[in-house]
Amino acid sequence: MADDTTNQTPDTCSHNCGSCSASCGERTAPSKLAPNSVSSFKKVIGVVSGKGGVGKTSVTCLLASELMRAGKKVGIMDADVTGPSIPKAFGAKGPLCADQNGMNPGIGAEGVEIISTNLLLPQDDMPVAWRGPVVTGILTQFFNQVNWGDLDYLLIDMPPGTSDTLLTVFQQMPLDGIVTVSAPQELVGMIVGKAVNLAQEMGVSVLGLVENMAYFECDECHKRHFIFGEPQGEEVAKKYNIPAYATLPMDSAVAALVDAGNIPAYDVKGALKPIIDALEALPEHVEGDAAAE
Template identity: 50%
Template sequence: MGAFHVTRKEAHMSCEHATAAGGQTAPQEFEENNLSEVKRVIAVLSGKGGVGKSLVTGSLAVELARAGHKVGILDADITGPSIPKMFGMSGRHAMGLGNLLLPEISDHGVKVMSSNLLLKNETDPVLWRGPVIAGAIRQFWSETSWGPLDYLLVDMPPGTADVALTVFQSLPVDGIVIVTSPQDLVSMIVAKAVNMAEKMNIPVLGIVENMAYVECPDCGKKIEVFGPSKLDAVAEQYGLEILGRLPIDPALAAACDAGAIEDELPAGLLPDALAKVAGLPEHVEPTGSDDASA
């Protein structure tokens, strides 16, 4: 495949980035993508790791694809990617043509670009510093031929640090879905994500709680393993719409590990989130050039 590169410009931490990190919104000058026609870009964000953000990203992608939409996933979790394995792409590699990247396509048509698809061995660590990671994410957007997509889902890295800032400054994100879990720190974590979205002037579509409960196999009772959920109070506090509560599902976790999420995902898992995302207006103009749509 073509060389994977990060230019000096991409690796440079600009004063604009530093200003935004200090509390003021930096000017948003989105990277051009003349290789694609992406109608909507949705970022899936969590304030911390281990809450199942990638599961929500993958579930939304599968549900949208089942509904007949053309879907892609930009895996921005560069150092901890899990999307390729979830979609049965272990051992596969993204192709390239010169400096152009071509996303890998799942068995059911979901396009994926991820750092794991560029490594010789998927278990190799990605030992890149922040500016290099930021440059890679820009390439996943601006130098990848996504083609026509109804939705591009961005699986964000955990937290609200520099990489998240890079995504929101480089990609025309239409909305953010926040993923959390029923723990004591949920209010503070959600607050960080909401504050970042406000500073970047990107609407928060709503919040999904993962690992909300486990269903008793005998009586069907929902058992809140981590204690009573605080989701209602947090959603009211920040004016967020609740888009779903996902259970702890060992069978689904095993399916993800086996690369079978497209075949094994239960139907109707996130109906409210699906409806919210599907209701977003398309970009007034496609992100690609006229040549790309010819």
């Protein structure tokens, strides 16, 4: 009998994939999105967390700031569509304008390029309550209908958890890998594992782990206090074979600079160097890679 499953997807295929030479995923894998005609990305990096409240967006901002400090041209796609906060951290303002090629991104402190729903709203405190398909459509437009120009890095700030947005980005965008963010709690370590395992199942490389809010350092005695318990990032990184690991402290200066729209002024004092080194070691896209994957 002829095989009639060629056009089926992994979700609908009912035959025994082990009986043929290719899996359903291999036979039906969709092509990745490509940027518009005036844009290119050398590297595309997702920043993820398995849960909210661990400072994923702050880490995205600090990674962007460190890369710009190293002379890289950086853009941030704020994929946390219903809870956007990237523009505030960099002082970027809307409304955005467009031309025949697409929408021009907002420009924040130190020249970072940003696309975010908050740059499209008439007031930045307006709620965004959109269902999954609408969010998916917006993410696609953020990626391939924005005039990014030629970027060294596009960082994608994901919403927390393993939702539709994460699946959309993993499946449709040419990710070179992800950086995952945690806090020093056993529960958070377990949830990091969920995000890491999902990435591995979908063939996305996990490049590094940042353990945020790992300690508080007293200004007077310079002793480190572990507010949320002993750091576990190194142990979690080893458990899930994550090649690079870094820690960041609790520091009120981060919040103050975010409120001032000037997060690039924060000095991480080399704490993110292992993650930056891992990103720099990645090969760059060549023209046409994104469309061909």
